[in-house]
Amino acid sequence: MYIFPLIKYSYLQRVRNYNFLITLCASLAVAYTFVPAPDANYSTIRIVDYVGHYNSAWFGYVSAIMSSLFLSLVGFYLINGGIKIDIQTKVGQIIATTKVNNSTYLFSKVISGFLILLTILGIVLIMNIALFHLYNENFPFEIFQFIKPYLIITIPTLFCIAVLAVAFEVFFRKYIILQNIGFFFLFSFLMLSSRTREDYFSFDMLGTQIVMNKMENQVRELTQGDRIKELSIGYVIGNKNATKKFHFNGMEFPYSFVISRILWVTLGALLIFLITGFFHRFSLNEKSVQKTPKIAIKTGITNKEIYISGLSKLTTNFSILPLLKTELLLLIRKGEKWFWFINTIGMLLLAILPLEIAHQFVLPILWFSQVSRISELTTKEFTNKVHYFAFASFKPLHRLLISQLLASSILLIFLAIPLLARLILVSNFIALSSIILGGIFLVFLAAAFGIITKGKKLFEIVFFMITYININKIPFMDYFGALSQNNFLPIKLTICILTLGSVVFCIRNYQLKTS
Amino acid sequence: MKLEIQNVSKRYSGNKYGLEGFSINIEKGILGLLGPNGAGKSTLLKMIATVSKPSNGQIILNKNNVIKDPNYMRKQIGFLPQDFGVYPNLNAFEFLKYMAAMKGVGGKHLNSKITELLEGLNLMDTAHKPIGSYSGGMKQRIGIAQALLNDPKVLIFDEPTVGLDPEERMRFRDLIHQLANDAIVILSSHIVSDIDTVADKVAIMKNGNLLAYGDQEELINNVKGKVFETTIDKNTLNEFKQNHLVVHSLIKGNSAIVRFISQQQPDGALAQQPTLEDAYLYTTKTS
Known part of the structure; x- marks a missing residue:
């Protein structure tokens, strides 16, 4: 199997990159704020005036949702460029002459990118477990409440992001500007397309809407009101004194939703196989040569010589x-x-x-x-x-x-x-x-x-x-x-x-x- | 014009040195720097070119310490690095103007000087095409042109003939002969034939140390009477290589003609006129 060495060395190449360390540190710094400290003057997920008690479920679900959003946002920019590196280093030209087929190569790039995001996610999860014990509000530690939302929400999302990173590189080739802008609009669309009906939760690639809907409903029951459209995600500063607490005990994900998450992963894998036909297989130069007029390289003997003593003299010019x-x-x-x-x-x-x-x-x-x-x-x-x-x-x-x-x-x-x-x-x-x-x-x-x-x-x-x-x-x-x-x-x-x-x-x- | 390298070292980490206690005095003319890959040639040249700073030691040009005042060197240096690139979206004219601005030279003759260089380096026909579409040899010639922009008094060429065809190599040799009339030219290569036809003096390096330095004749004299040629059965060539320092071998049918270095003349071997390549191999393999 060619794919395992391809995944391993692509993963190692990226992990040993300075950018990975920087992003990991930045991710940990941001992840530290996902569930605010008890005395912090901001909130991340808040339903009107309500936030959850710091039990395992609240910690797990909030950190999973925030990780899903944050790592989708930055993960794409972290892992895209995997094919570009092979173009720049000319390793791609060597790969192009081997038996490795396009789908194997692209799939290896998806998996290595996915593993990068999983590595960050794993460290974020460990840090949140540590924070749970640090902010201890005397709730028992329930590992399953922590892991379940990560498994069902975050991990499939990250796989889809890894697929998108490769798909954007295949379709937009060397046009990095288009990759950046394209993903920006796609992510904005995914965030803005709020789905409130249960039937449509399956279409939410980020997988966060179903949990937020559950939180909203729970607060709605508590307040007996229906003005609950004020759920906020993101960093809201102040208003700390008005905060009330409610018990969030996690949720049972409907089977249809769980299956939809598996389908998102399957769809991502299928997409990779479908786009193999569009992959350039490192023949970019041929195309660029076709576009640019051919340069006639003179091979005949020329009589022109450089005579150093006869060259024009330049003057000092320090202008910028x-x-x-x-x-x-x-x-x-x-x-x-x-x-x-x-x-x-x-x-x-x-x-x-x-x-x-x-x-x-x-x-x-x-x-x-x-x-x-x-x-x-x-x-x-x-x-x-x-x-x-x-x-x-x-x-x-x-x-x-x-x-x-x-x-x-x-x-x-x-x-x-x-x-x-x-x-x-x-x-x-x-x-x-x-x-x-x-x-x-x-x-x-x-x-x-x-x-x-x-x-x-x-x-x-x-x-x-x-x-x-x-x-x-x-x-x-x-x-x-x-x-x-x-x-x-x-x-x-x-x-x-x-x-x-x-x-x-x-x-x-x-x-x-x-x- | 005098360049003094005094006890220069470049330490990377722990006890790993790219260059260790290296000293040499260089005057006007062509210095050929020979050494196997990893000998420290590029490390030394980058330090002279002020791209890199020594961990220890001094580099003095005309009594000016260029480590303390790198701009003194930068005003009068022309540097062709081993592995350099270009901005692919610029054409040759634009790139050379940019290089001239970086070097702090210009004036009303800038365009004519660039034209003269491009004509002399056979690049005028493609001067307005993006450099990204150039071949390796053409890019190398652009590198040579930029090194000559500021009438340099110290010229450093690190593996300059890479990518050049035989005719271009010959023209390049003529060019550096001219340059050496009025400047220090340091030419680095691991290919002896690039050096032996042009260099006034030769320095041989290995593992960050200077093994030998002097006129070509002086270095060649070290192997005088030690170079021989013999014909052996080709099946015994590997065994022969294990027991002798082989310079090169040529297989013809079932025989192999072998040129080798030995302290004593073996039976049947004929003494040969030594060359710089013999001296280079002898110095690097026996040190």
Whole structure:
């Protein structure tokens, strides 16, 4: 069987990646907040004023639901790119010449990605069991109440995410922008498509609606009221004093639901077999050669020689403008040309839609669609193996890094110009400065994460989360003044930018000196 | 023009060294750096190019400590790394302009200099195509062009002939001969034929140490009277290799013509004129 070594080494390759460790640490930090500490001033799952007593069922179900949502959100960005690595390392070309067929290869990528997510999930589960004992409210520890929701809700969801990660790579090939944006919209659709009827719970890929419905019904019985449409998922700060507690004892999942979860996994596996016909099997170069005109390589003897003494003499020029120009060119040419058509539509929408919608929804999505451009801001030297030139250049910190930061800031601010112009017309200078500083903040965040992790994944995951949170109007991650416009936001953003800027310069300087 | 490498070490972890107590003085001309894979050649060159910093020791260029002031070296260095890349979406002109900006050179003659380099390196026809569509040899020539942009006084070429066809190799050799008139040229390779036709001096490295350094003649003299050739039965070749230091062998029918190094002349073996390859193998295999 070829598949087991393929899974094993693909898994090991990913686990030994620095990005995995970073994401694991970040996941644990986030998972720590899934079930708030007893004295915490926020809630994650709350039904009107009610949260559950901290028994095994509440701990297990809440952490399973939050894991299902959180790991779906970040897991895709963590595990996608498995095929791309094989393209970059040219291992794919070797695999293409072996007996391994497409379905075996793709399935191995799904399973190794799934195992990555399971590894994180396993550690999150252990941490939640530890937290249960730490926050002990004298309820007995019931392991089955913990494990059952993970088995039925979270694990099938993660398998589907692993399938989607591979399917997106197969369909969108090297178009990473489309993969990122496509999943963003798919996830938003899955979250927004609320299913309240029992018949439809089976169609919920994330598998969380059935439990939330059960919690709502239980609180409805308690309050004898039916105004229970105020279940909130996510981080709601404050309102701690009004919190009441109820006993949640888990639920018996209907057979139809359990079968639907198995069907989701089966459907995912089937999807992989169905898409094998679309898999490029690493023949991407052939296609790109067909697209680009063939270059005639001269093989005949040429009379031209280089005479060193006759070469034109150059003068010293320490201006960063030529660097800035090329950095802008690199940003503009990244990705497909037609994607600029989408950007143009985004800018048009910024110009014509109501100001609030343009600011709250269009701008963050338009900026997020540049994720693959700015996530590589400080790592592209390494991915393109140009770092030897960059690090041996004259004053790389003061010239090259600054030109990179400037170019990306110009790009994001350029995309926001229609909105900025409208804000000038209505004299909303707080929002105007917040947007400009928000764009710069994103650039510095990308640079900092890129320099610290030496990869782009962490920024992509964080950017995705920030964008999703902002579109859902959760104010504490508002970095561009869409939800809260006050005088302090530009000051806070400036402080953040200066802090990130210091981090960026200090670490890159350290890297240059100690490499 | 003098480059002094003084007791330079590069320690990776624990007692693992990429380079250990390495010292050499380099003056104008071509220095050929020979050594097997993993000898520390690229580690040394990256440190001279200021891409990497030594754990210990000094690198002095014209009495300036380039570890403390790397920009002094960066102003006058041309570096062609062993495994470099390019931005595939830029064309040759744009990439070289970018490299010029990185090096801090420009002015009104920049376009004409890039044109001269591209013409001389046979890349003018494709200068406006994205570099992503170039062959390996073409990318290597782009690398050579960028190294020459800033009229460098120290030129470092790490395995420069990889991907070049025989004609291009010949042109490259002519080029570095010209460069050596006015600059220090360090040329690293594990292929002796890349070095023996051009290098004024040769340094042989192994396991992060300098084994031998001097003129080609000096190094070759070390194996004078120790190089022989003989014809043996091809079935005994493996046994022969176990008992002798074989430089190369050629199988013809049932016989094998073997060139080898030995302290004493065996019966039936004919003494041969030693070459740099003999000296290199003798130095690396017996140290």
